[in-house]
Amino acid sequence: xxxxxxxxxxxxxxxxxxxxxxxxxxxxxxxxxxxxxxxxxxxxxxxxxxxxxxxxxxxxxxxxxxxxxxxxxxxxxxxxxxxxxxxxxxxxxxxxxxxxxxxxxxxxxxxxxxxxxxxxxxxxxxxxxxxxxxxxxxxxxxxxxxxxxxxxxxxxxxxxxxxxxxxxxxxxxxxxxxxxxxxxxxxxxxxxxxxxxxxxxxxxxxxxxxxxxxxxxxxxxxxxxxxxxxxxxxxxxxxxxxxxxxxxxxxxxxxxxxxxxxxxxxxxxxxxxxxxxxxxxxxxxxxxxxxxxxxxxxxxxxxxxxx
Amino acid sequence: xxxxxxxxxxxxxxxxxxxxxxxxxxxxxxxxxxxxxxxxxxxxxxxxxxxxxxxxxxxxxxxxxxxxxxxxxxxxxxxxxxxxxxxxxxxxxxxxxxxxxxxxxxxxxxxxxxxxxxxxxxxxxxxxxxxxxxxxxxxxxxxxxxxxxxxxxxxxxxxxxxxxxxxxxxxxxxxxxxxxxxxxxxxxxxxxxxxxxxxxxxxxxxxxxxxxxxxxxxxxxxxxxxxxxxxxxxxxxxxxxxxxxxxxxxxxxxxxxxxxxxxxxxxxxxxxxxxxxxxxxxxxxxxxxxxxxxxxxxxxxxxxxxxxxxxxxxxxxxxxxxxxxxxxxxxxxxxxxxxxxxxxxxxxxxxxxxxxxxxxxxxxxxxxxxxxxxxxxxxxxxxxxxxxxxxxxxxxxxxxxxxxxxxxxxxxxxxxxxxxxxxxxxxxxxxxxxxxxxxxxxxxxxxxxxxxxxxxxxxxxxxxxxxxxxxxxxxxxxxxxxxxxxxxxxxxxxxxxxxxx
Numbered sequence: 001x002x003x004x005x006x007x008x009x010x011x012x013x014x015x016x017x018x019x020x021x022x023x024x025x026x027x028x029x030x031x032x033x034x035x036x037x038x039x040x041x042x043x044x045x046x047x048x049x050x051x052x053x054x055x056x057x058x059x060x061x062x063x064x065x066x067x068x069x070x071x072x073x074x075x076x077x078x079x080x081x082x083x084x085x086x087x088x089x090x091x092x093x094x095x096x097x098x099x100x101x102x103x104x105x106x107x108x109x110x111x112x113x114x115x116x117x118x119x120x121x122x123x124x125x126x127x128x129x130x131x132x133x134x135x136x137x138x139x140x141x142x143x144x145x146x147x148x149x150x151x152x153x154x155x156x157x158x159x160x161x162x163x164x165x166x167x168x169x170x171x172x173x174x175x176x177x178x179x180x181x182x183x184x185x186x187x188x189x190x191x192x193x194x195x196x197x198x199x200x201x202x203x204x205x206x207x208x209x210x211x212x213x214x215x216x217x218x219x220x221x222x223x224x225x226x227x228x229x230x231x232x233x234x235x236x237x238x239x240x241x242x243x244x245x246x247x248x249x250x251x252x253x254x255x256x257x258x259x260x261x262x263x264x265x266x267x268x269x270x271x272x273x274x275x276x277x278x279x280x281x282x283x284x285x286x287x288x289x290x291x292x293x294x295x296x297x298x299x300x301x302x303x304x305x306x307x
Numbered sequence: 308x309x310x311x312x313x314x315x316x317x318x319x320x321x322x323x324x325x326x327x328x329x330x331x332x333x334x335x336x337x338x339x340x341x342x343x344x345x346x347x348x349x350x351x352x353x354x355x356x357x358x359x360x361x362x363x364x365x366x367x368x369x370x371x372x373x374x375x376x377x378x379x380x381x382x383x384x385x386x387x388x389x390x391x392x393x394x395x396x397x398x399x400x401x402x403x404x405x406x407x408x409x410x411x412x413x414x415x416x417x418x419x420x421x422x423x424x425x426x427x428x429x430x431x432x433x434x435x436x437x438x439x440x441x442x443x444x445x446x447x448x449x450x451x452x453x454x455x456x457x458x459x460x461x462x463x464x465x466x467x468x469x470x471x472x473x474x475x476x477x478x479x480x481x482x483x484x485x486x487x488x489x490x491x492x493x494x495x496x497x498x499x500x501x502x503x504x505x506x507x508x509x510x511x512x513x514x515x516x517x518x519x520x521x522x523x524x525x526x527x528x529x530x531x532x533x534x535x536x537x538x539x540x541x542x543x544x545x546x547x548x549x550x551x552x553x554x555x556x557x558x559x560x561x562x563x564x565x566x567x568x569x570x571x572x573x574x575x576x577x578x579x580x581x582x583x584x585x586x587x588x589x590x591x592x593x594x595x596x597x598x599x600x601x602x603x604x605x606x607x608x609x610x611x612x613x614x615x616x617x618x619x620x621x622x623x624x625x626x627x628x629x630x631x632x633x634x635x636x637x638x639x640x641x642x643x644x645x646x647x648x649x650x651x652x653x654x655x656x657x658x659x660x661x662x663x664x665x666x667x668x669x670x671x672x673x674x675x676x677x678x679x680x681x682x683x684x685x686x687x688x689x690x691x692x693x694x695x696x697x698x699x700x701x702x703x704x705x706x707x708x709x710x711x712x713x714x715x716x717x718x719x720x721x722x723x724x725x726x727x728x729x730x731x732x733x734x735x736x737x738x739x740x741x742x743x744x745x746x747x748x749x750x751x752x753x754x755x756x757x758x759x760x761x762x763x764x765x766x767x768x769x770x771x772x773x774x775x776x777x778x779x780x781x782x783x784x785x786x787x788x789x790x791x792x793x794x795x796x797x798x799x800x801x802x803x804x805x806x807x808x
Contacts, residue, residue, distance in 0.1 A: 031686035039352065040692065041722060041729070042433040049425055080428070081344040083480045092497060148527050156531045163532050164523055166498060253523045255497035267344065 005289060012285035016278070020071075023277045024064055024270075032056070033268040037080065054080065067274075076278070077271030079264070086275035090257065094279050096166075097249070097256035101241035104176050108183040109234055116191025117218055117226075123196055131188060139185025147178045147251045164252040175252045179245050183237045190233050194226040201225075227298055235291040239284045334517040335787065335804065338529045338538040342522045346482040346495060348469040349422045349429035354797050358542065359520055361798035363502055364405070365469035365486030368396055368415070369462050373793035376614040376714035378462045382410065382470055382487060391457040396465070398448045402509040404472035405491040412444035417477070418470045419452065426478050434467050434713065459749045463715050489513050489802055502801065513802035530555075530782050539784040540804075542795055545658055546599040549780035557601035558791035560779035561712040563608050564657070566650070566667070566772040567705040567723075570732050575702045577642045579633040580676075581769040584704070585623035586630040587674045593666050594775055597659040603776040607761040608709050608719050610776045612793060615716025615745070615757025620765050622773065630674040638675075650680045651705045653688040657777065664706060678704075693729055708777070712797050716757040717746055723771075724764050733770045738763050 033056060034047040051057040055066065070077060076087040112135075119131040154174065155163040162171050198204065199222050207217050246258035257276055264272035296303045343355045348365045351357040361367075368383035380386075383396040402410035419442040422429050441453040452461060472485035483492060489510065490502040500520040504513060521538065523529050526545040532538040533554065549555040566584070574580045594602045606622040609615060638644045648671075652664045664680050671678045683691075690697055691705050707730070711719045725742050726734035738760060745756030764770045781791045788805040 031684075035686050035689045037428060039430050039433040040689070041718070043437050043729075045437050046433060050428055053426065053428070083345040083347060083482050148525070151528060151531055155535050155537075159535060163535055163537055164528055165521060165537075251523075251525050251528060253498070253521065253528070263342075 005293075008289050008292065009285075012289075016281050016285065019281050020274065020278060021064075023274055024067060025060065027265070027268075027270050027273050028060060028063075030265075030268060033080075033270070036268045076275045079269050079272040079275070081264070081267045081269045081272070086269075086271040087279075089272060090260065090275040090279050093255055093257040093260045093276075094283070096254060097242065097245065097258060098283070100172075100175060100179060100245060100248070100254060100256065101238065103172070104179040104245075105183060105234070105238050105241060107176065108180045108187055108237075109230075111180075112184050112187030112191050113223070113227075113230070116188040117195050117223060119188070119192045120195035120199060121214075121218055128192075131192070135185040135188035135192075137185070138181040139189070141181060143178050143181060144247050144251060146181060147174070147248065150174050150178065151251075164254075166254065175245075175248050175254055178252075179241065179248050183234070183241070186237065187230060187234060190230050191226065194229050195222060198222045198226045224298065228295070231291060231294055231298070235287065239287055242283050242287065243280055333515060333806065334519070335515055335539040335801075336519045336521065336537065337799065338532050338541045339520055339522045340526070340529065340541075340543050341524060342497070343500070343520075345480065346484050346492070346500070347427075347429075347480045348471050348475075348484045348486065349427055349431055349480070351469055352431045352434065352467055352797070357797045358799050359500055359502070360484050360486075360488075361469065362488060362800045362802070363490045363518075364484045364488045364492060365471055366488050367468055367470065368398075368465040371463060371466040371712075371714035373712075373714070374612050376612055378466065378714070382415075383465070386462050388459075388461075389451070392454050394452045394458075394461040395445070396450045396452070398450065399509070400448060402487050403507060404474075404485055404487055405505055406472050406474055406485050408472045408474055410470070410487050411447050412450045414473045415450045415470055416442040416444050417473045419468060421471065421475070421477055422468055424477065427480050431467055431469070434464055434718070457747060459747055459753070460715055460717055463713060467713065490518065493517075511802075513804075514806055515801045515804050518801050533782040533784050536784065539787050540781065540789065540799075542779065542781050542791070542799065544780045544782055546778075546780060549599075549782070551782070554784065555780055555782050556791055557599065557778050557780055558795055559603060559610050559776055559793055560796045561610055561793045562657070562708050562710045562777040562796070563605050563610060564663075564706070564708045564774040564777060565605070565608060566774065567707055567730065567732055568769070568771055569696075569700075569703045569705070570768070570770060571734075572702040574637065574642045574644045574646055575648065575704075577637050578769055579637045580642065580644060582623075583630040583633040583637075583674055583676075584671065584772050585769065586626045586633070587670045588667055588772070589625045589670065590622070591625070593663060597662050597666070598775055599778055599780075601778045603778070605773040605776045606765055607773060608723060608771075609711050609716050609761075610793065613711055613714055613716055613719075614754050615720065615761065617758035617761040619758075620762055627670070627674060634675045644675065645677050646702060648676060648678045648702045648704060649700070650678060651688065651691050651703050652680060652682040653706065654682050654684055656706065657708055660706065660708075663774070694731070696732075704772070710796070712794055716761070717753075720757055720760050721746060724760065733764075733768055735763075735768060738768070 034050045038047055038050055055063060079086040079089050082089055115131050119128040122128055151163050154161040161173055165171055204217060204222055207221055243258065245256065246262060248254060249256040249259040257280060261276040264276060339358060341355050343359050346356060346360060348360060351361050366382050368381060369378050370381045371378055382399055382402065384399050386394060386396045389395050398412060398415065404410060419440055422432055423440055438458065439455045443451045445451050458464065470487060475481060475485055482495060489504060489508040491505050493501040493503045498521065502518045504516045526548050529541040530544050530548040533541050568581050568584065569575050570581065590604050594604060604622045606620040607617060611618065634644050650664050650668060652661060661682060668678045668680055691703065709719060721742055722728045723730050724733060725731055725739050741756055741760050745753055745760060748756060779796060781795065783789055786806060788807045789803060
């Protein structure tokens with residue numbers, strides 16, 4: 001197991017390095033930052049002075065060399081638009097996204113497993129139809145629209161919840177609710193489908209014949225086998241949440257990394273783009289390792305293969 | 308057991324009430340469309356920064372009155388032009404910075420030098436072009452500013468130079484502005500910025516004691532925050548969110564839009580085609596449908612109130628029949644009116660910018676022109692904005708939005724309409740002369756000359772298709788007594804905000 005994690009980490013390191021090179025050059029393909037940093041009526045001399053000051057006039061390979069040299073000192077550059085070290089800005093925002101993603105993902109997973117499993121026990125029944133309708137609607141509803149309607153309803157009309165921002169526990173309700181929609185919808189569908197397959201398999205029939213209690217069959221014997229595809233999908237969904245819940249962050253004014261990354265790209269703040277990509281990439285690689293470990297814990301076949 | 312949900316609900320309501328009443332009687336919350344990128348005073352002509360710090364934390368020597376374009380004293384009490392290139396400003400006495408440093412000639416000199424410091428990226432420097440300023444302290448209360456070329460509007464320009472404490476780092480951009488203003492920065496993080504009133508301000512004490520700035524990019528949310536009482540004021544909400552006449556106010560935001568005509572390239576080099584372009588658009592219909600009923604039709608690129616605005620110029624009417632006739636006339640004379648003309652737009656430029664391009668394209672096609680639209684990213688769009696324009700581009704109509712909130716047409720006319728102008732597509736020797744003369748004169752003569760330049764551009768050359776003076780909307784909570792003006796986009800003076808009785 002240890003060797004496996006070590007191997008995966010090494011692979012991840014190579015991938016992160018490749019990603020950094022790619023982001024460095026791709027971001028510089030977007031054009032001259034002087035046009036975005038300086039006002040439109042700046043003179044050519046002012047733009048040149050700006051590029052010289054920040055080294056943007058050097059050939060790309062020299063800029064890249066400088067970037068690598070700085071990286072070795074853990075210097076991730078200055079976020080020009082913010083007058084602050086890029087990594088500091090990124091590290092401030094990332095935990096906010098992580099908290100939001102972790103809570104939303106855990107809640108959706110638990111809810112989806114319960115609802116999906118119950119729906120699968122009686123396909124075509126009333127509960128199943130209801131669960132399917134709601135989960136499909138959740139998975140397909142545009143989150144920006146749901147978010148705005150929720151704010152108008154809960155905050156403006158009813159005055160129950162604050163519109164946006166952070167602070168009290170009440171501030172978490174709508175962002176998490178909106179963020180859960182898609183993962184909950186998709187996962188419910190996956191759990192339901194996977195459970196329906198497992199519940200018809202012979203070992204379940206055996207358990208039934210032996211007189212094992214229904215809830216035990218569903219939530220202990222069947223669920224464990226049905227969870228593998230769920231973990232795969234949940235892993236993907238979690239990665240996309242860590243990547244920045246951009247819509248939710250934007251609408252609810254949540255100071256997370258998704259919005260920060262978009263702003264950095266729009267402002268051509270190269271150092272900040274690189275820092276935010278690096279943080280999320282590392283987080284996603286960690287997440288992947290965790291998912292692999294969960295796989296191994298759930299499925300003895302994988303455990304024995306890697307051992 | 309039944310008591311539990313009630314307790315929970317009660318707790319929630321209490322918690323909410325506590326969060327809502329966080330703003331006391333004289334404390335306000337302002338919600339902005341974006342987080343200020345930073346708080347560096349030498350970059351504060353950027354709206355995101357200026358809205359927070361200008362005239363609240365840092366102040367200027369002079370003030371440009373938005374409605375009349377008059378330059379009035381502020382930190383400077385008076386000024387005089389010593390010679391062509393030298394201005395002398397007499398400073399107000401008894402003023403101090405928030406950090407206790409005295410406001411004097413040395414501080415002004417240092418502020419100007421800091422603005423011009425090549426080691427800093429100061430947006431506000433762009434107003435001076437490539438001019439070199441040499442400020443000098445004559446005595447404690449007098450500053451002399453020498454420029455390498457004559458600047459007749461130095462007092463106007465000083466309205467954009469934020470005076471900062473001499474203790475601010477000279478070679479480094481910072482996020483802790485220190486000025487002479489009535490408020491000082493208390494806190495700034497990723498979620499809010501807080502300004503508090505200072506006790507030793509030199510002027511009249513403002514009513515607002517504390518202002519908290521938050522930011523939400525979604526206009527509907529900002530409007531909802533004011534409606535629900537979470538915020539007291541938000542600038543720049545979208546026209547579709549400005550639904551409540553009690554709280555929502557329209558104001559001219561000092562932006563003017565136009566389609567610049569590539570007047571050197573056929574068929575746009577023919578004046579009949581250029582006139583037809585102006586006549587073909589249903590200005591009232593398009594304005595009302597896309598930009599709101601309050602939008603103001605433009606005949607020139609500065610708003611009324613700016614020195615040099617010519618009130619006698621009549622905007623072109625909507626006359627598609629005459630437009631068609633002009634195109635046919637040009638065609639008969641051999642003008643290649645069927646050549647493909649490209650509209651250059653910019654993605655997400657301003658609300659309904661793309662829709663306006665589509666509407667104009669359809670109307671121009673109706674009068675017999677062959678028009679296509681190309682929308683670009685900002686950086687690509689800029690290549691067409693500035694000289695040298697891309698080679699082999701063909702005839703283009705270029706959408707532009709221009710902001711002149713400095714109160715002087717000198718920031719608009721030369722760059723747009725002289726032969727050498729950075730954005731100019733026309734070359735007219737006589738017009739050049741008028742503009743050059745205007746730039747070196749002051750007062751009434753300056754106004755007359757710029758008015759003449761605008762008349763020539765509109766009536767004789769037809770250099771562009773002026774669209775509208777754009778409108779912004781603010782939503783103001785019921786507690787506040789405040790109305791927006793031309794400067795609201797670039798600064799919100801907390802001192803002007805009063806409370807209703």
